[in-house]
Amino acid sequence: MRQLHLVSLQLLGFLLVFVPFPRHIFQVDALAAGTSNKGRKVSSSKSTGGGGGFGAASKAPTFIHTPDTSESTQNLLQFLKAQKAKGLDNVDIGFHQGTGVRGLFCTTNMKQGQIICRIPSDCALALSDPNKNGEDAPTVAHGGSNFLEMYWNNEQNKRLWSPYLDTLPKQGSEQFDPTPDFLGEDELMLLEFPRLIQRAKERKEQVGKVAAEKGISEEELRFATWLVSSRAFQLSLSAPANEKDEMPQYDDRGQVIDKAQKKTIRVMVPFIDMANHSSDQPNCKLTLIDPEKDDAWFALEATRPISAGKELVISYGSGVDSSVELLMDYGFVPSSNRIDSIMLEKGGDDAIAKLDGWTTTLDEDKTMLEMSRDDPVLQKILRFRIRLKESYKR
Structure with a gap:
């Protein structure tokens, strides 16, 4: 799961999502800015830049990708442009010429702190009812079940969101990188590392339990759960403060558990979710622009100067995930990870x-x-x- 903690936010305005529920207000806790141990965090920004560059061009950029010209990708771009997404010309969806992996590639020079592209918040797909503070999706398997119910198996919403849904990886395709819960028992034991084996078994149990509760096949739910685990971002939520707030809860060290750590909602953000991961050298991050307004934006912000032709890479999960978490939630093993x-x-x-x-x-x-x-x-x-x-x- 791509965990995102919103920094310096008081309210995520209206995140307008087309789900079987009415449109709802998302209330988001403000977290301390600065040295959070949650890397891949969403930070608030007022910047509205895009394009641009730094200094005079010295030589033609070297591109390391082949643009994705597939019909599904072109349909997604047309859909997002119709929804007033901005900065899409700064980014190519393409395939890395060395690895063949699909990702996002910068088409113009970017300065540190510059907004590369931004997607309207009403293009994001919520995977739970925001009025329930994430209680209808306590596990990633529940998120997978909600994805099937809200979008994939909902005829009206599937048609509405088809430009995005058609770009998601298909099981068995080159873009499908299965997580350990897809392994058989003998294969799973070959991993040897107890923490990873245990988490894979827990995921299997979650999928089996939710599938039985919802009356859907384990195979269908396991793949939907993989989609949510590998593609969705998490937003931290809390209910409005009032006199009936529950008593504080404490962790095993006696520390008060912040509400933002207790309630989360999973959100899928088209286009931006195609960014690949770097454990040690991410060059951009997901940022929330104008969170206090109704028309908030999800954006990619450069965290260092980026030359045209470079791949745009972010830090998945908490930003301090070991290879255990990256394999368990995303299905890949990084080439390096400090x-x-x-x-x-x-x-x-x-x-x-x-x-x-x-x-x-x-x-x-x-x-x-x-x-x-x-x-x-x-x-x-x-x-x-x-x-x-x-x-x-x-």
Whole structure:
């Protein structure tokens, strides 16, 4: 799940979403700005820039992507332009020429702090009833169920949102990167890392339970849950303050649990959700523009100067997610991740404390990786094991 905490916000105005409920007010808690441990955070911005550049052009940009000219992508762009999205000409949807992965690529030079593009808030798809403060979607599996009910299996809404829905990955397509809960029992155990295995089993149980409650197939719900986990952003919510507010709740350290940490709503943001992840070198972030107004915007903001031709990458999840969380929620293993060393040093009963706690050596896994090029499932398992084994402090 792409977790987003809104910084310096008092209210997210009206997030206008076409769902089977009336349009609702989203009330969002303000969180402390500055050194939050939630990276991929949404921050408030008044900037309305876009395009532009920095300095005189010195040479022609080098592009590393092939533009996506598919009918579904062109339909999405036309839909968003009709909804008054801005800055779309600053970005190409395309395929990286080296990896073949679809993503967003900058077409013009951008300064740090500049707004690259912005999508109207009424183009976002809410995955729960905002009046219920996220209580109708306590787990990502419930979010998947709501996605099916509100959009995918709702004839009217599916037709309305088809320009976006048609661009989502299909199960079995090249864009589908399955998470560990899709693995069979034997494959799951090959991951070896207890924390990841346990979380995958919990996800399987969630999907099975919700599918039984809703009368839908586990297969359909598992894929919908994957879509929500890998594509949706989380907004922190709270109810208005009043005299009937419940008593404070405390965590296991005796700290008061802030309401913004208790209630969240999942939202899918077309176009922006195509941005890929970088653990160590993100160059932009998701920002909320004019949150106090009815016509709020979701935007990509440059966090450093970006040259034309560069891929736009953000930080998924909390911004401090280890490869365990990235594989569990998004289905991929990053090529590098400084958080893994911190996670392994911290340890815990559900971690492998030392390198010799694994059943194979790092070199053995690298050899098996070379020998398993025709088995993408085993390749991903081995890349995960290698990623963690390379992260132990020598």
